[in-house]
Amino acid sequence: MNIRSGLSILGLAASLACGGGGGGGSSSYSAPPPPPADTVYVGGAASGYNGTETTAFYPLNQTTTAGHTITWKWSPGITMMHNVTSGTPAGGPDGVFASPSQSSGPDFTHTFATAGTYHYYCTIHGSAMTGTITVN
């Protein structure tokens, strides 16, 4: 009886693990490790800062504390230009911060003094490349 319960719990865990994969189809895929605190990766993002080109920020939402500085790091090996611009693709830049468009470093930083949710995007890739910073 105890063994049967254990097995069905294992089965449930396995099906949950498979359900979250995003349809990649590869059983060997594993999510990249999260970036360090207060860091967002630009461009190689979804594949884990390993030089594989993607139009994404990683993580899509980074959480920090008021007074902290967020550092955006351009993933090594990418060739597409990206920027980090506060605002939304629909509303346009809101003037809080904006990086240059570049395909590699230097890092871009912004210090968030006030709690809130800050939307940003890449003006080159628009709605395909957005992110948020949640400041607590």
Ligand SMILES: [Cu+2]
């Ligand atoms: Cu971009």
